[in-house]
Amino acid sequence: MAFISSGYNPAKPMEGRISDIGPRKYDSFFPEVIAKNFGKWLYHEILEPGVLMHVAESGDKVYTVRCGGARTMTTVHIREICEIADKYCGGHVRWTTRSNVEFMVTDLETLKALKADLASRKFAGGSYKFPIGGTGAGVTNIIHTQGWLHCHTPATDASGPVKSLMDTVFSDFQNHRLPAPVRISLACCLNMCGAVHVSDIGIVGIHRKPPMIDQEWVDQLCEIPLAVAACPVAAVRPTKEDFNGKKINSVAIKQERCMYCGNCYTMCPALPISDGEGDGVIIMVGGKISNRISRPKFSKVVVSYIENEPPRWPTLCATVKRILDVYAENAHKYERLGDWAERIGWEKFFELTDLEFTPQLIDDFREQAYFSWRQSTQFKFSELAAEAYKGAEAHAEAANAGVTEEDKATVYNWLVEKTNKPGAKTKFYFNQFLELFPGASPRKVKNVLTALVDDEKVAYWSSGSTTMYGLKGAGKQGATEEGK
Amino acid sequence: MAKHATPLLDQLESGPWPSFVSDIKQLAESRAKNAQGLDYQIPTDAPEDLLGVMELSYEDKETHWKHGGIVGVFGYGGGVIGRYCDQPEKFPGVAHFHTVRVAQPSGKFYSTEYLRGICDIWDLRGSGLTNMHGSTGDMVLIGTQTPQLEEIFYELTHKMDVDLGGSGSNLRTPAACMGMSRCEYACYNTQLACYQLTQDYQDELHRPAFPYKFKFKFDGCPNGCVASMARSDFSVIGTWKDDIKIDQDAVKEYVAGNFAPNAGAHSGRDWGKFDLQKEVIDLCPTHCMSWDGSKLSIDTKNCVRCMHCINTMPRALHVGDDRGASILVGAKAPILDGAQMGSLLVPFIPAEEPFDEIKSVIEKIWDWWMEEGKNRERVGETIKRLSFQKLLEVTELPAIPQHVIAPRTNPYILFKEEEVPGGWTRDIAAYRQRHLR
Ligand code: HEM
Ligand code: HEM
Ligand code: HEM
Ligand code: HEM
Ligand code: SF4
Ligand code: SF4
Ligand code: SF4
Ligand code: SF4
Numbered sequence: 036m037a038f039i040s041s042g043y044n045p046a047k048p049m050e051g052r053i054s055d056i057g058p059r060k061y062d063s064f065f066p067e068v069i070a071k072n073f074g075k076w077l078y079h080e081i082l083e084p085g086v087l088m089h090v091a092e093s094g095d096k097v098y099t100v101r102c103g104g105a106r107t108m109t110t111v112h113i114r115e116i117c118e119i120a121d122k123y124c125g126g127h128v129r130w131t132t133r134s135n136v137e138f139m140v141t142d143l144e145t146l147k148a149l150k151a152d153l154a155s156r157k158f159a160g161g162s163y164k165f166p167i168g169g170t171g172a173g174v175t176n177i178i179h180t181q182g183w184l185h186c187h188t189p190a191t192d193a194s195g196p197v198k199s200l201m202d203t204v205f206s207d208f209q210n211h212r213l214p215a216p217v218r219i220s221l222a223c224c225l226n227m228c229g230a231v232h233v234s235d236i237g238i239v240g241i242h243r244k245p246p247m248i249d250q251e252w253v254d255q256l257c258e259i260p261l262a263v264a265a266c267p268v269a270a271v272r273p274t275k276e277d278f279n280g281k282k283i284n285s286v287a288i289k290q291e292r293c294m295y296c297g298n299c300y301t302m303c304p305a306l307p308i309s310d311g312e313g314d315g316v317i318i319m320v321g322g323k324i325s326n327r328i329s330r331p332k333f334s335k336v337v338v339s340y341i342e343n344e345p346p347r348w349p350t351l352c353a354t355v356k357r358i359l360d361v362y363a364e365n366a367h368k369y370e371r372l373g374d375w376a377e378r379i380g381w382e383k384f385f386e387l388t389d390l391e392f393t394p395q396l397i398d399d400f401r402e403q404a405y406f407s408w409r410q411s412t413q414f415k416f417s418e419l420a421a422e423a424y425k426g427a428e429a430h431a432e433a434a435n436a437g438v439t440e441e442d443k444a445t446v447y448n449w450l451v452e453k454t455n456k457p458g459a460k461t462k463f464y465f466n467q468f469l470e471l472f473p474g475a476s477p478r479k480v481k482n483v484l485t486a487l488v489d490d491e492k493v494a495y496w497s498s499g500s501t502t503m504y505g506l507k508g509a510g511k512q513g514a515t516e517e518g519k
Numbered sequence: 520m521a522k523h524a525t526p527l528l529d530q531l532e533s534g535p536w537p538s539f540v541s542d543i544k545q546l547a548e549s550r551a552k553n554a555q556g557l558d559y560q561i562p563t564d565a566p567e568d569l570l571g572v573m574e575l576s577y578e579d580k581e582t583h584w585k586h587g588g589i590v591g592v593f594g595y596g597g598g599v600i601g602r603y604c605d606q607p608e609k610f611p612g613v614a615h616f617h618t619v620r621v622a623q624p625s626g627k628f629y630s631t632e633y634l635r636g637i638c639d640i641w642d643l644r645g646s647g648l649t650n651m652h653g654s655t656g657d658m659v660l661i662g663t664q665t666p667q668l669e670e671i672f673y674e675l676t677h678k679m680d681v682d683l684g685g686s687g688s689n690l691r692t693p694a695a696c697m698g699m700s701r702c703e704y705a706c707y708n709t710q711l712a713c714y715q716l717t718q719d720y721q722d723e724l725h726r727p728a729f730p731y732k733f734k735f736k737f738d739g740c741p742n743g744c745v746a747s748m749a750r751s752d753f754s755v756i757g758t759w760k761d762d763i764k765i766d767q768d769a770v771k772e773y774v775a776g777n778f779a780p781n782a783g784a785h786s787g788r789d790w791g792k793f794d795l796q797k798e799v800i801d802l803c804p805t806h807c808m809s810w811d812g813s814k815l816s817i818d819t820k821n822c823v824r825c826m827h828c829i830n831t832m833p834r835a836l837h838v839g840d841d842r843g844a845s846i847l848v849g850a851k852a853p854i855l856d857g858a859q860m861g862s863l864l865v866p867f868i869p870a871e872e873p874f875d876e877i878k879s880v881i882e883k884i885w886d887w888w889m890e891e892g893k894n895r896e897r898v899g900e901t902i903k904r905l906s907f908q909k910l911l912e913v914t915e916l917p918a919i920p921q922h923v924i925a926p927r928t929n930p931y932i933l934f935k936e937e938e939v940p941g942g943w944t945r946d947i948a949a950y951r952q953r954h955l956r
Contacts, residue, residue, distance in 0.1 A: 061710045
């Protein structure tokens with residue numbers, strides 16, 4: 036290979052440099068019919084799945100054939116698209132937000148020939164190159180990220196699961212049988228480079244093991260303050276370690292705090308996170324972006340883990356297919372998946388889809404968690420609800436345990452010791468007494484305190500909202516309270 | 520004969536959906552054949568090695584790519600993402616395999632002449648592999664080596680008249696729906712707004728000075744085809760103030776079953792005869808429509824412009840003529856404190872060239888966020904930390920009920936000292952005159 040210069044001179048990078056010119060202006064690429072009728076479209080109709088007709092005020096019509104495709108495509112494939120666009124579409128073509136390819140023509144004759152041509156093209160391996168579909172109340176192309184093809188933090192692949200899923204739901208790409216559009220997205224890690232969290236069905240790769248610490252490399256590869264700062268939950272801290280008899284700078288990770296996001300690995304390659312048996316995907320459903328009928332909403336996690344099963348992710352595909360089919364069977368016309376689940380109730384959603392409700396599906400992340408619990412007596416019964424309560428066998432015998440003089444002395448002596456320290460607190464919360472009786476039932480400890488109150492050695496103190504315990508008569512407000 | 524056996528990936532060649540594996544194989548074959556006689560500037564067998572490294576990932580279920588690094592073009596802080604393989608000896612063709620983001624035209628219309636020009640550069644100087652397009656919107660060229668970056672940039676700017684997109688803590692490549700180019704619902708020219716602002720903010724796009732990334736997206740109507748409300752810090756969504764235009768004759772055609780409801784979107788199944796009452800009137804979220812058997816009426820004051828009736832009867836109903844946009848601010852992905860969607864900031868703003876009104880809002884937000892935002896804090900998080908009221912203050916907007924779904928449920932109102940008569944400095948001696956201890 037001989038280096039071919041573009042004309043760029045590395046010695047003088049600014050010479051003849053063009054920068055800050057942005058994208059090409061969109062209208063320089065318009066087909067004639069689009070340029071002519073820009074902003075003057077009257078209505079549209081989906082003639083059949085994947086084929087749209089837009090009618091302009093002028094009476095002009097443009098027919099669009101929408102084709103699915105892998106968003107990872109090669110120049111060979113793009114050149115084939117160009118060849119088709121030259122032949123039928125006057126040298127113009129467009130891509131949709133969801134990586135579909137659209138060919139536009141202005142007469143029915145050409146439309147027919149174009150459709151036949153597109154449908155006939157197949158890859159050597161047998162798959163379609165240009166399947167027509169992706170419109171209306173069906174499934175369109177899956178938005179996705181890079182995965183094992185090109186990223187450093189993925190917990191799953193992207194192109195492979197997407198290919199497998201689209202094969203599984205292919206008939207819905209070419210049909211309008213669903214109650215409303217279903218948008219599927221996939222992100223290969225928590226960073227969610229796509230808008231997976233607002234999809235009818237979102238698939239997200241998750242790690243489940245905290246990063247490993249490669250002590251041999253950490254000091255050499257990492258700027259430790261950056262790795263520490265990268266962690267969103269402050270699980271990483273700097274530390275010194277002995278490694279092969281040498282003191283090295285390193286990090287320690289509080290494993291139980293880690294949310295496996297991989298941000299520290301991005302900053303520090305000596306903290307690898309990927310793990311073949313730990314990694315996998317979750318499924319989120321019921322999000323929507325459109326403001327139609329109901330407000331936009333986030334997707335909810337309904338499957339807390341599915342292992343990676345390359346090359347075809349059969350469990351993932353079967354689960355998505357089941358959700359789709361149950362939705363199709365039960366939802367009303369125009370009802371998006373999330374609107375349907377909300378109307379029937381999520382408990383019903385789990386019953387109908389037969390998905391397992393695992394403890395991980397209850398939110399426990401910060402304040403927002405509370406708002407997803409049920410502050411109501413309204414729920415629908417299912418077998419699970421009817422049988423959730425398992426009986427009264429665990430009524431505590433310790434509750435009625437007797438109080439000994441020794442118990443009372445333990446509390447009293449402790450209170451005297453604490454209270455007599457100069458400048459000390461005189462009032463104590465109940466839970467502090469629990470520490471004096473490790474392993475004992477709280478109700479037993481309460482009985483000890485009650486006995487001391489009855490003995491007039493201990494008194495309650497109350498703010499009106501909070502009750503504490505202290506030695507009778509102790510404390511700065513004691514005088515007022517005793518009426519002295 | 521393929522360089523690496525890929526029995527697992529080969530299983531992704533069957534089935535109807537276009538196979539990326541078959542596509543990469545045809546690229547590998549084409550490069551091996553080299554009909555054009557190109558002097559490939561990166562290893563000819565890069566696509567083969569890419570399949571090889573992916574097959575390895577399929578075996579051990581772990582990625583073999585390493586973190587990024589300092590690669591880029593002179594003077595730009597973004598647009599290139601460094602990528603290295605962690606098995607360089609086995610797969611030398613992809614040992615260095617960087618990404619170049621190329622700014623896409625709004626609405627993603629292309630001429631074949633332009634596409635071929637890009638392909639020519641990319642065949643010579645890169646792997647021939649792309650994403651059409653990346654999730655942000657750019658055309659993404661996957662796989663080249665460091666010495667080629669300046670050459671690619673030079674050819675893109677000189678031959679193709681196009682620039683790189685954004686990455687890193689800067690303005691990311693803005694994106695728009697197809698808008699007026701082919702959609703009757705577009706309430707403003709999304710493509711022009713996107714193009715104009717991208718041009719006006721080139722410096723912010725190429726030279727990062729923000730706490731973190733910032734994204735604009737432009738949807739022409741509340742249907743939200745580029746998902747701006749979910750994916751952009753600053754989301755501009757078309758809307759209108761006056762009546763939905765009603766063609767009563769066309770309504771009757773729908774009622775009579777002569778026009779397909781929802782433009783034919785439900786044709787795959789027999790949902791029964793179109794029922795205007797059940798499918799439109801009753802589903803209107805605010806119940807502001809009525810139908811007396813011959814005339815459809817909409818109480819515009821109670822319409823929230825959800826698009827349902829228009830989507831369902833596109834030949835009879837059209838968006839109003841007094842058009843502009845709503846601005847929603849602060850969407851972000853879940854990391855860390857949970858996902859956020861854009862929150863309504865400006866209910867209505869003119870959206871006409873040169874878009875000065877929209878730009879004034881953006882710039883006020885930037886001035887505030889660049890000063891107050893913490894590192895790696897999206898503006899949505901800054902708003903949460905410092906309050907929505909603060910956002911109103913810096914954007915000089917009044918608080919109105921439209922800003923909330925409901926007023927607050929807690930009474931913990933933090934009044935400012937100047938809002939309370941007499942301020943916070945009080946006289947304890949005077950108090951003791953009124954109250955004994
Ligand atoms: C009848 C109602 C609707 C019509 C006429 C309509 C029209 C369109 C048009 C013209 C496009 C192409 C725009 C582009 O690719 O930039 C599009 C794409 C899209 N629409 Fe809609 N839309 C409707 C309803 C919806 C709804 C309810 C949603 C979801 C909430 C939605 C989400 C999308 C998305 C995600 C895309 C990108 C699709 C792709 O790239 O393949 N649309 N829609
Ligand atoms: C340290 C803080 C608090 C103190 C010292 C306090 C004190 C009191 C007192 C003395 C009463 C009895 C009033 C009476 O019956 O004469 C009371 C009642 C009550 N407090 Fe508080 N309280 C506190 C915090 C709260 C908070 C934070 C809430 C609610 C979030 C609350 C809710 C109530 C309610 C609902 C009642 C009953 C009202 C009634 O019976 O009419 N309190 N509180
Ligand atoms: C610390 C957090 C993050 C890291 C380390 C990260 C890293 C990356 C990397 C390395 C890529 C390039 C993948 C490749 O082409 O090889 C990427 C792509 C991308 N990122 Fe992120 N990312 C992060 C957070 C996010 C978030 C929160 C969002 C969205 C709000 C986002 C949106 C994107 C998008 C849209 C792409 C293009 C993806 C594609 O088209 O495949 N990223 N990110
Ligand atoms: C704006 C603030 C509030 C107002 C105006 C309010 C008003 C009332 C009223 C009118 C009642 C009925 C009293 C009755 O039946 O005689 C009541 C009862 C009650 N409120 Fe509130 N409340 C407020 C805040 C709270 C808060 C913050 C809490 C607790 C977190 C609370 C807890 C209760 C409880 C538990 C009852 C039932 C009390 C009983 O029946 O004895 N309230 N409240
Ligand atoms: S979602 Fe995560 S793994 Fe996937 S491309 Fe984005 S940062 Fe990489
Ligand atoms: S993976 Fe994420 S949460 Fe875990 S230690 Fe690293 S940065 Fe922190
Ligand atoms: S967002 Fe609205 S205006 Fe834009 S393409 Fe979608 S339906 Fe049309
Ligand atoms: S746009 Fe929505 S709110 Fe307005 S009249 Fe139509 S259905 Fe009702």
